Amino acid sequence: MKHIVFIALLFMSIQGIAQDNPKDLIRILNRKFNLVQDYTADVRMKFDIPNVKMKNMNGKVFFKRPNKFRVKAKGIFFMPKQNPMQNISTLLLDTASYTTVISGYEVIDSRNCAIINIIPLKSESELILGKFWIDLADPLVRKSQITTKNNGTLESYSQYGDKSSFTLPDKITIKVEVNKFKVPKMMSVDLNKKAQEKKNLSQKEIGTIEMNFSQYKINTKLQDVVFVEE
Amino acid sequence: MKEFKAILTNELIKTIRRPRSFIGFGVILFICIMLQAAFYHDGKEIISFVTQQFESVFNIQGNVLNGNLICFIILQTLIVQMPLLVALVTGDSISGETATGTVRFLLTRPASRTKIVLAKWLAGLFYTLLLLILLGIMALFVSHWVFGNGDLMSLNSEGLTVIRADDMNWRWAYAFLIAFLSLSVVASLSTMLSSIMDNSITPIVSVMAIIIIFTIIGMFDLPSFEVIKPFLFTTHMISWKNLFEDPIPTQDILLSAVILFVHIIAFLAVSIYYFNRKDITT
Numbered sequence: 001m002k003h004i005v006f007i008a009l010l011f012m013s014i015q016g017i018a019q020d021n022p023k024d025l026i027r028i029l030n031r032k033f034n035l036v037q038d039y040t041a042d043v044r045m046k047f048d049i050p051n052v053k054m055k056n057m058n059g060k061v062f063f064k065r066p067n068k069f070r071v072k073a074k075g076i077f078f079m080p081k082q083n084p085m086q087n088i089s090t091l092l093l094d095t096a097s098y099t100t101v102i103s104g105y106e107v108i109d110s111r112n113c114a115i116i117n118i119i120p121l122k123s124e125s126e127l128i129l130g131k132f133w134i135d136l137a138d139p140l141v142r143k144s145q146i147t148t149k150n151n152g153t154l155e156s157y158s159q160y161g162d163k164s165s166f167t168l169p170d171k172i173t174i175k176v177e178v179n180k181f182k183v184p185k186m187m188s189v190d191l192n193k194k195a196q197e198k199k200n201l202s203q204k205e206i207g208t209i210e211m212n213f214s215q216y217k218i219n220t221k222l223q224d225v226v227f228v229e230e
Numbered sequence: 231m232k233e234f235k236a237i238l239t240n241e242l243i244k245t246i247r248r249p250r251s252f253i254g255f256g257v258i259l260f261i262c263i264m265l266q267a268a269f270y271h272d273g274k275e276i277i278s279f280v281t282q283q284f285e286s287v288f289n290i291q292g293n294v295l296n297g298n299l300i301c302f303i304i305l306q307t308l309i310v311q312m313p314l315l316v317a318l319v320t321g322d323s324i325s326g327e328t329a330t331g332t333v334r335f336l337l338t339r340p341a342s343r344t345k346i347v348l349a350k351w352l353a354g355l356f357y358t359l360l361l362l363i364l365l366g367i368m369a370l371f372v373s374h375w376v377f378g379n380g381d382l383m384s385l386n387s388e389g390l391t392v393i394r395a396d397d398m399n400w401r402w403a404y405a406f407l408i409a410f411l412s413l414s415v416v417a418s419l420s421t422m423l424s425s426i427m428d429n430s431i432t433p434i435v436s437v438m439a440i441i442i443i444f445t446i447i448g449m450f451d452l453p454s455f456e457v458i459k460p461f462l463f464t465t466h467m468i469s470w471k472n473l474f475e476d477p478i479p480t481q482d483i484l485l486s487a488v489i490l491f492v493h494i495i496a497f498l499a500v501s502i503y504y505f506n507r508k509d510i511t512t
């Protein structure tokens with residue numbers, strides 16, 4: 001009985017340490033990231049970008065560690081310059097390049113998450129601040145907010161299914177700040193359309209890209225050639 | 231009917247054999263080849279001028295510079311020039327003969343004046359159709375051959391619309407049909423002015439002036455212009471562009487098509503009415 005109480009107390013204290021210690025949470029998360037060397041999956045992409053009308057499309061994603069990522073699809077599509085599917089694991093695995101602080105706790109999709117701020121140690125780093133909402137019970141990135149010097153702020157929400165043990169989401173929703181788009185009437189040759197109301201071009205709008213993944217194939221020893229754009 | 235066929239054949243031969251008819255073909259060939267060559271060499275820079283507003287945040291993936299986009303750009307560019315090419319040939323179809331006096335010989339034939347006007351009008355439409363076929367071959371087929379197939383990224387005042395490549399063929403077919411309807415309005419207007427005027431140059435210049443004035447009115451968003459814009463045929467001549475929107479404003483396209491058709495009928499009716507009552511003095 002004493003042993004059981006001791007083990008229970010030890011487990012609770014470890015959980016407590018993990019909840020208070022961002023490095024422990026990231027260490028557990030990184031262990032999961034390291035399980036995946038490469039993967040392929042089918043993807044269905046849905047776009048909701050201000051001033052851009054684009055139908056949903058299907059494609060295939062390829063990833064290979066450390067940071068090779070490609071979406072292959074037939075046609076034109078928009079992908080954010082800083083893609084969370086590519087960046088998050090690369091960023092978090094490089095533990096020597098940042099320091100971490102827990103800035104609070106929040107419930108995301110009925111899961112208790114710690115908000116961990118990642119602050120780069122080098123001033124020349126492209127990253128300004130990374131905020132990660134990491135599930136306390138099963139360390140996974142549920143939400144992230146990455147602010148970089150050149151590409152603004154990108155927010156992503158991840159939903160996990162049967163590949164959660166590999167940190168691979170079933171659905172990822174990416175939100176990006178987009179500058180207001182203005183087409184000169186002379187360029188668009190829309191003579192029978194009234195000009196749009198004057199836009200405040202400095203004001204930003206939010207664009208959303210939703211990616212639904214299926215048919216994951218993990219650690220199939222992907223060749224580099226699949227990442228070469230035709 | 232036999233007589234009408236003979237006049238029509240004669241008018242078609244006259245239209246095609248005139249040296250100025252080849253100016254239109256030459257201009258279309260020149261503009262298409264020039265634009266295709268320019269886009270082949272500097273296309274990516276030209277496209278990035280439009281997409282740069284997005285490229286700070288997004289990577290635009292896929293073949294943007296493809297045959298569909300080049301065809302769209304050529305059509306958009308030529309929409310201002312093509313009516314002038316049509317007017318150049320159809321503008322003096324009647325007035326040219328009035329000025330030279332050959333209209334007297336034409337009227338000695340047993341066919342009615344109405345049939346003569348109809349034959350000249352149909353010959354004008356046939357020339358317009360030939361111009362559009364050449365444009366279709368050069369802008370659509372040659373561009374596809376050079377740049378390949380791909381999704382169309384069309385630009386309008388509301389932003390960008392990406393249309394999938396497998397959804398393009400029927401849109402092009404209707405776009406060229408509307409373009410034909412639009413240019414037929416110009417051919418009909420030319421025929422009308424040609425039946426009214428006795429000088430061969432004046433109708434051509436008048437059509438060009440009307441198109442230029444109407445186009446300029448369409449460009450400005452002034453409240454007083456907004457009232458008259460829906461009544462200008464030039465406003466409806468670019469309704470082919472609506473086919474490359476999502477969702478397609480079908481009602482707007484149909485309304486424009488009806489307005490263009492009404493213009494054709496009205497111009498033709500005035501031509502027939504005026505020519506039937508015209509006193510040939512030359």
